[in-house]
C-alpha cells in the first residue's frame with residue numbers, strides 16, 4: 001500500500017486546513033474523514049453535539065422565519081482574527097467565501113453587570129481595518145472542502161493508511177490520542193452549555209460586537225450578514241446547564257423574551273432565525289502535544305471556553321506552526337522525528353496555555369456574586385477601559401498580531 005507523508009485524522013476546520021497547507025507544500029497527505037457536503041449533520045464540525053443528541057434543538061427549532069439557516073447545519077458564527085484570515089487567504093479559501101458569510105467587526109463592547117461598567121474596543125483606536133471577521137461555520141467548511149477537491153496532493157481516505165506522520169485533529173472527542181498514544185487530558189467542566197443560534201435584530205448592527213458578563217451567564221452577540229444583511233447576529237450564550245436546557249426546550253417567543261431581558265433591549269427586538277444548538281463547555285489540555293510519529297492539533301490538543309472566540313484561531317495557529325516547523329526542518333530529518341515535532345510543541349505551549357488561563361480567569365472573576373468582587377471587577381473594567389496601552393495590548397493579542 002502507498003505510504004503517505006502525513007495522515008490527517010479528523011476533517012474539521014483544523015484537519016482540512018492542515019491537509020490543504022501540507023498539500024500546497026508538496027507533501028502527500030491522506031485526510032481521514034467524510035466530506036461535509038456529503039456527510040450527515042453530525043459530521044459538520046459540531047464538536048460535542050453528539051453527546052447532546054436529542055437536546056441540542058428545542059421544540060421550537062423548526063419555528064424560523066423565511067431566509068433561515070439550513071436545518072441541521074452548524075449555526076455557529078466564528079470570530080476569526082487577522083492571523084487566521086491570513087492563513088485562510090493563503091489556502092485560497094478566504095476570498096471564495098460568499099460576501100455575506102464573512103462580516104467585519106469594527107467595534108466591540110464588553111459589559112459588566114448592572115453597575116454599568118463597560119469596555120470599548122475599536123478598530124479605529126487600534127489602527128486596523130477591523131477587529132475580527134465573523135464567519136459562517138458551515139460556509140467555511142464548505143469552502144475548505146471545495147479547495148480540497150482541487151488540492152493535487154491530498155487524498156481522502158475512509159480508513160487509516162500508512163504514513164510517516166499522523167496529525168490528530170479529531171476534536172474534543174479524540175480517542176486516538178488517548179487509546180494509541182496514552183495522552184492524558186486535564187479537564188475542567190464549567191457546568192455550562194454554550195447555546196448558539198442566529199437572530200435578526202430590529203436595529204442595524206453597524207459592525208459592533210457585544211458581550212454581557214451577567215454572572216453566571218455570558219452572552220456574546222456577533223454582528224453578521226446572514227440571514228439578513230446588516231441586522232443579523234450569531235450568538236453564543238454560556239448558561240448553567242439546567243438553565244440552558246430549559247431555554248433549549250422553551251418556545252420561540254419565550255426564548256426571544258429571555259434574550260431581550262439579557263440584552264436589555266440594546267439592539268432592539270431579536271427574532272430567532274435558526275435552530276438552537278448547544279455544546280458542553282470545558283477547559284481541557286493534553287499533557288503532551290507530540291510523540292514519535294504523531295502530533296496533536298486543534299480541539300484535540302486544547303479546549304477553551306468560547307467567550308473569547310479563540311478556539312479555532314488557536315487551532316489554525318497550530319496548523320501554521322506545524323507547517324513552518326516541517327518546512328524548515330534539516331534535510332536529513334524525517335517527519336516522524338520526535339525532536340522535530342517537539343519544536344512544534346514548544347512553539348504552541350505558551351500561546352495555548354495563556355489563552356486557556358485568560359478565559360478561565362475571566363470566567364472565574366465574573367462568576368462570583370459577592371458584592372466586593374462585583375465592585376472590584378467593575379472598577380477593573382473601568383481602569384482597563386481608560387488605560388490605553390493595556391487595552392491596546394489586549395486587543396493586539398486577540399487580533400492575532
Ligand SMILES: Cc1cc2nc3c(=O)[nH]c(=O)nc-3n(C[C@H](O)[C@H](O)[C@H](O)COP(=O)(O)OP(=O)(O)OC[C@H]3O[C@@H](n4cnc5c(N)ncnc54)[C@H](O)[C@@H]3O)c2cc1C
Nearest residue numbers: 010012013014047078079170171298299309310311312313
Ligand atoms: C459555541 C461555540 C462557539 C465558538 N466560537 C468560536 C469563535 O467565535 N472563534 C473561534 O476561533 N472558535 C470558536 N469556537 C471553537 C471552535 O468551534 C473549535 O475550536 C473548532 O471547531 C475546532 O476545530 P477542530 O477541527 O479542531 O475540531 P472539530 O471541529 O471537532 O473537528 C474534528 C473532526 O474530527 C472528526 N473525528 C473525530 N474522531 C475521529 C477519528 N477517530 N477519525 C477520524 N475523524 C475523527 C470529527 O467527526 C470532526 O469532524 C467555538 C466553539 C463553540 C462550542
